[in-house]
Amino acid sequence: MTSDKIREVALRHFTRGGYEGASLADISAEVGIKKQSLYNYFTGKDELFFAVFRDVAAREMLFVEEYLKQNPLPLEKVLYGFLDGYRKRYEREDDTKFFLRMAFFPPRHLRQEIVEYCNHHLDAMGTLLEPFFESAASAGEMHPDVSAERATVAFTAVLDGMFVEMLYGDMERSLKRLDASWYVYWRGIRNS
C-alpha cells in the first residue's frame, strides 16, 4: 500500500528534520513518486503530518498497554523491564523520537492540536501506570514514606531522562545513565 509507504517515509523525515525541515519533494522522491502524487492520498502537508502523528500515538499507546498487560510481577521487575523495553524500542523505531520532538517543539500553527493530543496521551499513560504503584504500596514493596503518586511522577521523570540521553545519541552514555538513574530511583522508593 502506497499510503503506508508514504507515512513510513514521512515519519522518518519529520523525525529528522521536524515539520519545517521535512519537504514533500524529498519524501515523495524516497517513496518513488512525484510530490504532486502525494495529493492523491493526503489533502496537504498538514494532513500527512497528522496521519503520521496519529499512527505514532496509537503505536506508542499500544506498546505501553501490551507491556503492562503481562502477568503481575514484583514492582522492581515491572519498572525496570518497562525502562529497558522502551530503550530497545527506541533503538528500533522512530516513533518515540518523533513523538518527543513534536511534543517539545511543535510547529506553531499545529501547536494546540498537538498539545491536546499529548495531554491525552500522558493522562492515559498515568492511568495505566499508577495502579502498579498503588498495589505495590499495599503489598509493602514500597517504603511507606513514598506515596504512590510521587513514585509514579518520579518514575516518568526517570523515563524522560533516559529518552533525553538517547535523543542525544550516545548509546554508551545512555546505558550508564539508565543504570545510575534506576539504581538511585529504586533505592529511593523500595522498602527494606
Place this chain on the structure above:
Amino acid sequence: MTSDKIREVALRHFTRGGYEGASLADISAEVGIKKQSLYNYFTGKDELFFAVFRDVAAREMLFVEEYLKQNPLPLEKVLYGFLDGYRKRYEREDDTKFFLRMAFFPPRHLRQEIVEYCNHHLDAMGTLLEPFFESAASAGEMHPDVSAERATVAFTAVLDGMFVEMLYGDMERSLKRLDASWYVYWRGIRNS
C-alpha cells in the same frame, strides 16, 4: 548595539522555530531593519546562528560556574538549590531551551559542529559537579553503597527530567515533578 539586538531577537526565533523555522525576514523585521542589512553584521544565517549559539553556551556555563562558586554547603542544599536555580533561570531566559533544542535536534548541516560543542559543554559541567559528590562522599553525607559517579550521573538525569517537563510547558506539572524527582533522588543517595 544593533548586533546585540539582532542576536537577542534571533535567539528567540531560533528557540521557538528551530533553525529551519526561523526566517531572516522575521528576525530583521522585529529588529527594525531589512533582512539585507543583517549581512552587515553576519556573513549569513549560519554565522548568525553560531554567534547566538556561542553566546548561549557561554552564559550557560557562566551560570553553572557562578552557582557552584558559592561557599561550601551540605550536599542536599547545593543540589536542590542547583535544580531550583536552573528552574528559575529557565522561566526567565530562552538560553537553556535554545540549547536543549539544538542539542537534541540540530540542523543536519551543522550537526557535527553543534555536537562537538555540546560534548565539551557536558564534560565541563561534569567536571564542575563531580567534586561536590566526591567530597560529600568523603564527609559521609552519601550512602556508602552509592558511588559519586552514579550519584552524579543520576543527578544530571534528574536535571534533564525537569528540563523536559518545562519544555512541555506546564508549570504546575513541572513543580510536581521537581518535587517528586528530588524527593526520591535524595532518599536514594543520602546516608541515614
Place this chain on the structure above:
DNA sequence: AATAAACTGACGAACGTTCGTAAGGGGTTG
C-alpha cells in the same frame, strides 16, 4: 467504461543571498 493513481506543467510565495548605491559621521587634509 469507470475509477484510481500516476504523470506533466505551472503557480505564487517565501527562502537565503548578492549587488550596487545612497546617506551619515569622523578624521584628516587644504
Place this chain on the structure above:
DNA sequence: CAACCCCTTACGAACGTTCGTCAGTTTATT
C-alpha cells in the same frame, strides 16, 4: 572653517532555488 575621503550602515532591486499546492492529462486496473 570648509572640503575631502573613507568607512559604516542602511536600503531597493533582483537573483536563483525551493517550497506547498492546484489543474489537467495519461496510464493501468478492474
